[in-house]
Amino acid sequence: MHGNNPGVVVPPPPEKQALNRFETNFVESRRAALEKMLNKIAAHPTLQHDSDLKLFLESEAFNVDVKHKERKEPIPSESKGMLGSFGISVGGGSKFVEQDDWFHDRRVYLDALENQLKALMKSMDTMVNQRKAMAESASDFSLSLNALSTVELSPTLSGPLDALSELQLTIRDVYDRQAQQDVLTFGITIDEYIRLIGSVKQAFSQRQKAFHSWHSAENELQKRKASQEKLLRQGRSQQDRLNQVGAEVADAERKVHQARLLFEDMGRLMRAELDRFEREKVEDFKSSVETFLESAVEAQKELIEKWETFLMQLDAEDDETVFYRPPVIRTADKVAGRGDTAVERARATIDEDSD
Template sequence: MGPERPREHSSSKPSRSTPRRIIAQPTRLQAVEDDPLGPLGAPAAGKDAADLPPGVELPPALPSKEQLPLRTTLPAAPGGTTATRRTGSTHHHRLDDDDDEGFNRPSGPRQPPPVQAALASPVRSNMQPSVSIEQAAKPSFNITVGDPSKVGDLTSSHIVYSVRTRTTSKAYRQPEFEVKRRYRDFLWLYSTLHANNPGVVVPPPPEKQAVGRFETNFVESRRQALEKMLNKTAAHPTLQYDADLKLFLESEAFNVDVKHKERKEPNLGESKGMLSTLGINVGSSNKFVEQDDWFHDRRVYLDALENQLKALLRAIEGMVAQRKAMAEAAGDFSASLHALSTVELSPTLSGPLDALSELQITIKDVYDRQAQQDVLTFGIVIEEYIRLIGSVKQAFTQRQKAFYSWHTAETEMQKRKALQDKLLRQGKSQQDRLNQVSAEVGDAERKVHQARLLFEDMGRLMRSELDRFEREKVEDFKSGVETFLESAIEAQKELIEKWETFLMQLDAEDDETVFYRPPVIHSSKPPGNTVVDRARATIDDDSD
C-alpha cells in the first residue's frame, strides 16, 4: 500500500489543478483530432487501470491543456480546415493564454470575434413615445376669454367677458360651454382658491384700475391676463379639481350660486379655511422668525426678484413711451413735409417730398404697433410675475399662520398638562376634575399633532410650488423674449424695406425722376390718385 500512495497522488494531481482553472464551458461540441469522444473522453479523476473490470481499457487520455477557450466558435484556418488547439502552459487565473503558437493565423494582436449589430424592432419604431399614467389621466382644459363688451349705465358701467371652456374632464356636464363673467368674479375666484388651498401659489388676476379702464389697449391687455390666469389655474394639478373653479367656469347663475354657497358656508369670506379650525389668530402681531434656511433664502430671492422686475417694468414702460413719442414725431414730420410739397413750385421736388411724407406715415404706424406689441408680449409677462410673487408671499403668510397655530396649540397643551399635574399631586379629592382635565389634555395633544402635520405638509407643498414657479418662469420669460425680439425684427425689416423702396425710386433714372413725367393727355384714362397724379394735377393748376 505504501508504494502505491505516491503514484496515486501523482495521478490525481492534474485533476486537482483542473477545477481551479477559470475556463468557460463550451456551448458547441466538436471532435478533437481522431478521438471519437472528443472532450467527453477524458478519464475520470482518481481512477487507475487496476480499478477497472478485466477486459476494459481506458480511453485515450487527452493532454491536460486541452480545454476550449472562452468562445462559442473557433476561427477557421485558411483552406477550410479547423484551426488546431493551443499548446503550452496556461495560467490558472486568466481566461486567455498568451501563447498563440498553436494557432494558424497571422501574428499580431488577436481580434475580437465579430458581433452582429442588433436589428431595430419595427414594432418599437412605430410606437409613439409613451406618457406617464398621471399625464394620461390628467384632464385637459382650453379656456378662452373674449368678446369684451361694456354694459350698464353711466354709474354702474363695467366690462363683461365671455369665458369659453373646452375640457376632457368628466366632472363637468358638457365638454364645451360658455358663460359671462365680469372682473370682480375673477377676484372672487382668486381669493376663494387661496382660502381653499393654503400653501398653493394661485395665479393672480390683473390689478384693478379706475382711470382708463375702458380704453381699447387696456381692455385687451386685461383680457389676455385673465385668459392666462384661468389657463394656468386649470393646468395646476391641485387647483383644477377645486369645486369653486368648476362653479366659476360652468355656472349659468353665478351670483345666485355664490350667495347660496356663502349661506351654506358662512366662514367662506373670512379666508381662514382649515387654519381657523385649529384656533389660529389671524391678526397675530408676533414677528415670525424663519427657522428653515431654505425658505429664508427663497424669501430673500423673491424680494430681490420683485425689485428687479419692477425696475424692468419701468424700463419697458419708458421704452414704450419713447416709441409712442417717436410715432407722434413721425406724424408731425409727415404733416410738415406734406405742407411743404403743396407750396413747392418745382414738381421734381414736390413729388419726392410728398412721397417722403407718406413714408413717415408708415413709420408712425410701425412705431405705434411696435409699442403696443411690446406691452402685450413682454410687458404683460413682467406684470404677471410681479403679481405672482405677491401670490407666493401670500402663501408664505399662510405658512406663518400655520406656524403660529402650531405653537399656540402647544402652549394650550402645556397649560392643560400643568393643571393635570397639579390635580395629580392633590390626590383623589378631585377625581372628576382630573378626568375632565385629562380629556382636555388628550384633545390638546390631538390639536398639536394636527397643527404640526399641517405646518409640515404646507412646507412640502410650498417647496413643490416654488419649483413649479421657477420652471414656469423660465418658460414664460423665454417665450416673451422670443416674441419681443421677433416683433422688433419684423418692425425693422418693414422699415428697411420702405426706405429701400423710396431710395430706389429716387435713383431709378438719372435724366428724369419717377416722381415727374411730361404730361400726356389720355382722354379715355380716368384720373388717378397716386403721388405722381397729384403732382401732375398741381402742375396743370399752376399752368392755368
C-alpha cells in the same frame, strides 16, 4: 382660492386702473394677462379642482350662484379655512423667525428678484413711451411734409414730399404697433411675475400663521397639562373635574398633532410650488424674450423695406408712373461739368462727338 388652498401659489389677476380703463391697448393687455392667469390655474394639478374655479368657468348665472355659495359656505380667510376646521386658533403670534435655511434663502431671493423685475418693468415702460413718442413725432413730421408739398410749386419736389409724408404715417403705425406688441409679449410676463411673487409671499405668510397656530396649540396644551397636574396633586376629591381636564388635554394633544402636520405638509407643498415657480419662470421668460426679439426684428425689417421702396421710387427714372423724375440736364451743361455724375458727363461727350 388662497383660502381654499393654503400654501399654493395662486396666479393673481392683473391690476385694474381707474383712468382709461376702456382704452383699447389697456383692454387688450389686461385680456391677455387674464387669459394667461386662467390657463395657469387650469393647468395647476391642485387648483384645477378648486370649486370656485369650477363655478367661475361653468356657471350660467354667476352672480346668483356666488351669493348662494357665500350663504352656504362663508369664504375662508387664508389658512383659517383648513386650521379652523380642526378647531385650531389662527393668530399672528410673535414675530416669526425662519428656522429653515431653504425657506430663508428663497425669501431673500424673491425679494431681490422682485426689485429687479420692478426695475425692468420701469425701463420697459420708458421704452414703450419712447416708441409712442416716436410715433407721434412721425405723425407731426408727416403733417409738416404734407403742408409743405401743397405750397411747393415745383412738381419735382412736391411729389416726393407728399410721398415722404405718406411714408411717415406708415412708420407711425409701425412704432404704435411695436409699442403694443412689446407690452403684450415681454411686458405682460414681467408684470405677471411681479404679481406672482406677491402670491408666493402670501403663501409664506400662510405658512407663518400655520407655525404660530401650531405653537399656540402647544401653549394651550401646556396650560391643560398644568391644570391636570394641579388636580392630580389635590387627590381624588375632584374626579369629575379630573376626567374633564383629561379629555381637554387629549383634545389639545390632538390639535397640536394636527397643527404640526399641517405646518409640515404646507412646507412640503411650498417647496414643490416654488420649484414649479422656477421652472415656469424660466420657460415663460425664454418664450417672451424670443417673441419680443422676433417682433423687434420684424419691425425693423418692415421699416427698412418701406424706406428701400421709397428710394427705389425716387431712382426709377424710366418709369412714367412714378411721382418723381429727375430734371433733364442739357448736353452742353453736362460737357461743362454741371452734370450729376461722371458717367453722365462721359455720355454727353460721346453724344457730342457723334454729332
